[in-house]
Amino acid sequence: MRRVRYEHGGGPEVLFLEDAPVPEPGPGELLVRVEAVGVTLPVVRKVREARDPIALGGEIAGEVVALGEGVTGHAPGDRVTGLVFGHGYAEYALLHTAMASPVPEGASTVDAVALVRSGLVAYGALDAARPEPGEAALVTAAASGVGHLALQLARSRGASRVVGAVSAPGKADFVRGLGADEVITYDREAWGEPVDYALDAVGGDLLAPAVKSLAPHGRLVAYSSGGGTIAAYDLLVGAKSVIGFQMGLIARGRPEVYEAWRRELWRLFAAGELRPAVHAEFALEDAAKAHEVIETRSNLGKVVLIP
Template sequence: MLRIRHEVNGGPEVLCAEEVDRPEAGPGELLVRTEAIGVTLPTVRKVREGSGPVSFGGEVAGVVVAAGPDVAGFAPGDRVTGLCFADAYAEYAVLGTAMASRIPDGASAVDAVALVRSGLVARGAYEAGRVRPGESVLVTAAASAVGTFALQLARAGGAGRVVAAVSSPDKAEFVRGLGADEVVLYEDADWGAPYDVVLDGVGGDLLGPAVRALAMGGRLVAFSSGGGTVEAYELLVRGASLIGFQMRAIALGRPDLYARWQRELWEQRAAGTLRTTVHEEIPLPEAARAHALIEQRRNLGKVVLVP
């Protein structure tokens, strides 16, 4: 089977394709013939910033071809999606059942990788921010896969003002189409502050400005892999809160909530109140191009690899 390998640190240019044996499903695992693979910012960052070879994780969607020992509730022929923590960039991937869910009839594999993981992160960050009707919400990385859902959730949830923060003005029309009332650029002075809630998917050097954009009593939800530091004084003078959110903690610690959120995402999509946005479907051997799109902040929505 075809698999994408990363040999050394240095960026997308060090990704290459290789032929390897098909893996086997272990206890509690499914072997999936992939039809779509989601590219995530954390994985792209690992390639650029890591000190050694990276095993590519990511969302996968496809058909179960084999189930390992101790698997219940899934069988060969099922269409599933879920998050693989290693070797996701391949024609066949091993998916743990704890991270797997069925794809509804009528939905494609591309729909699944565009909706489920990114939608879950957006839903979790939105819930962590405890957004109340009428409050103002700023979403950073608003044109990203997660950001597109965060905008829609804030709009549908009754936020009084929804603002998208993006890297370039050519993304403004796109994010307005997803519910943003206003658009600000990262280089702008105050990002149109203040905001009751900031949902930050960037981190790093933008974490400081995100805190300074908070209103008195505001809440900043940090859910990116970009790190960053915050001056405690900036929170103190605003009476503000900094909340960290990680989806894996919900998936493993609250499987009931994880399953309910997934179900509700599909229901919202079927009802037309939540839509997926896919920037491009890229052939698996061109994974380096997919990484470059995200690293250069050129994507509008999800970037998907297709075997």
Template sequence: MRRVRHTVNGGPEVLFVEDVPAPDPGPGELLVRVEAIGVSLPGVRRVRSGSGPQPLGGEVAGVVTALGPGTIDAGFAPGDRVTGICFGHGYAEQALLRTALASRVPDGATAEDAVALVRSGLVARGALDAAGLGAGESVLVTGAASGVGQLAVPLAKLLGAGRVVAAAGSPAKAAFLRALGADEVISYGRESWGEPVDVVVDAVGGGLLPRLVAALAPGGRLVAYSSGGGTVQAHDLLAGGKSLIGFQMARLARTRAADYTAWRDELWALRAAGRLRPAIHARVPLAEAAEAHAIIERRENLGKVVLVP
């Protein structure tokens, strides 16, 4: 089978395709014939900043072809269509999924739908929950055209937000973001972002973080879910009784399994009802994974970038 790896850190140009034997599923694992792979900014950053070669993991979706020892009672069988997070080699024609992190893809949904909706949607849903979003409150979503952001915008509306502001790096994304349901669209370079908001869901971090805190109304909450870093002065939080909250998907899955399952089912139900539609920006062949990473690095995407083996 084919899989993509990288030789050293430094950029998308170090990605390469290699031919290797298919892996054998171990205890509690499923072997999946991969049909779609979600490309994310954290995955791209790992290639850029990693200390050396490492597996390229992430969201995968496909068909179960074999079960590892101890999976008989896990409720999966060969032929099942599943999706989940692969922490090993996910950029591959066949990948291993832990049963605890796998879930079925409903009838009528594609593998591309699955990698665009499930993990990104859970991050968006979990971040809004962490913010304690109340009915009628206002929300600012940064990285609004990203895989997570494009779902956070409509989800905020569905959860009762009175005003949703979408922030993006390019004015060219405005029409896309308004189509998602954003009431306002702003660019990061604008001097003023308008009226303060109650909640910020942030995918950017870094030097933008202080401006996002300043954009909060008194009592506002900023939820950071990216790996972009950044520093905030304690005084800037204390002065307005503001909060800065870190959100991590892996911790949610470990500590709030019931919410994880309920929100996943909710996302699929919203999609089935036509109320939530993940956008696919590009379908890129597996062998051209470097181009998929480049799209993310150039911040060109309107929605999810998907690799197709």
């Protein structure tokens, strides 16, 4: 089979195609013929930051072709999606059953990688904000794979006003098309009327203006790996709060919640209330180009590899 190999950090040229044996599924694992791979910012950052070779994992979707020892509830021919921690940029990948979920009829595998993992992060971050109907919401990175779903989910949970924050004016029409009432760029000195909660996927220097955008008693949910600091005084003066959200803790510690969120995402998709957008599809040999789109923040929706 073909898979993408990573050698060392420093640039997109570190990704190469190689031939590798098809892996054998171990206990509790599914061997999946991969039809779509979701490219994510955390994986792109790993390639930039790691000095030693790493497996390029992430979101995959495809057809089950073999079962490991002890696997029940799955069969060859099933279509599944999930998160792999080994090699995912490949024609075949090993997916543990704990991370696997079925792709329903009427949905493609590209829909699945655009919706499920990014949608779970978006749904979880929104849930952490404890939204109430009629509240105003702000979503940063609103054109990203997660952000464009978070914006739609905020509306579905009853937000009266949804503001999308983006890095460039050229993304405004895309974000408005998803239901944003307002679109702002990060370089604006003022971010408009205050909001009741903000979902931040960027971090860094954007944390301070995001907190400033909150109304008294507002909540900021931080789910970015981008770091950043907030001055305690900025929270005290408005009785504001910051909540950290990390998807892995939910997946490992509260699997029943994780599964309920997955079911709700597919329900909203089937009802036409949630529309995952795909910016572009790349072949495996163009994985470096896919990473470049993510790294330059030029994507409108999800970036997908097609083995």
